[in-house]
């Protein structure tokens with residue numbers, strides 16, 4: 102990304118700071134996401150796969166010819182006050198950072214065991230679903246090296262004709278809380294913010310008011326996370342209604358946090374469309390400046 106004040110960012114730029122690829126639970130490869138973003142007329146995307154930066158190199162290679170920029174990012178699975186909180190991290194410094202990598206390795210290992218456990222529980226509880234078939238389908242539906250997650254189990258259930266699509270799988274069988282839900286080990290949100298900041302990156306709470314099993318982060322909880330080193334809140338996101346957006350915008354102003362917006366694109370696996378929400382160019386420029394242009 103250009104340095105702040107470079108004047109190269111124009112107000113017509115559309116920047117989507119939250120997208121997923123087959124490096125986690127998106128349906129498109131990094132190259133496909135980049136091609137789709139270019140076709141959609143976006144100027145830049147941040148690739149923010151769950152708990153990994155593994156797709157960024159391939160995305161950058163494609164971006165070089167696609168006429169679009171790829172910014173380094175990640176969406177870290179964390180827990181705070183009993184809630185699952187997704188934390189976006191930004192900056193080239195996050196790719197290959199040893200401290201962050203050690204933290205993420207624990208999460209990935211835990212996710213691997215947990216998703217098989219969910220498959221076994223599901224087969225035990227749902228008539229007509231064979232456990233070995235489901236685990237075999239799960240292995241087929243998880244791209245090599247991908248962060249394994251519930252969307253891959255959803256794809257396995259689609260393969261076995263148990264559900265028609267990921268939405269139905271989440272509604273009927275995979276919800277948290279639910280009979281088949283199994284949690285996984287994740288760092289606290291404050292620890293994850295600290296790891297991002299220690300690496301030299303910037304941390305933004307993803308879909309900051311998404312319901313987590315019916316609960317959402319309170320203003321006081323977000324204020325505590327701001328004090329732990331947060332840079333911003335993702336406000337413009339399809340999980341937020343107008344009231345949630347207004348509340349978050351006011352909170353961001355009072356806590357001196359930047360406001361971002363993004364699609365949370367997962368390819369054909371979710372209804373979110375690339376660029377359906379975006380981040381103001383001046384905010385992108387401010388974040389790029391804080392990262393010393395290394396984004």
Ligand code: AMP
Pocket residue numbers: 126151178249250251252267268269271272367370371
């Ligand atoms: P996990 O991290 O394995 O617990 O799975 C949560 C992920 O599932 C989230 O990051 C979303 O990307 C995805 N997800 C949640 N709801 C849906 C849905 N209705 N359809 C497709 N993907 C979903």
Ligand code: FE
Pocket residue numbers: 121126127151367
């Ligand atoms: Fe996801």
Ligand code: FE
Pocket residue numbers: 176187307308
């Ligand atoms: Fe998320």
Ligand code: ZN
Pocket residue numbers: 119121176307365
């Ligand atoms: Zn996401």
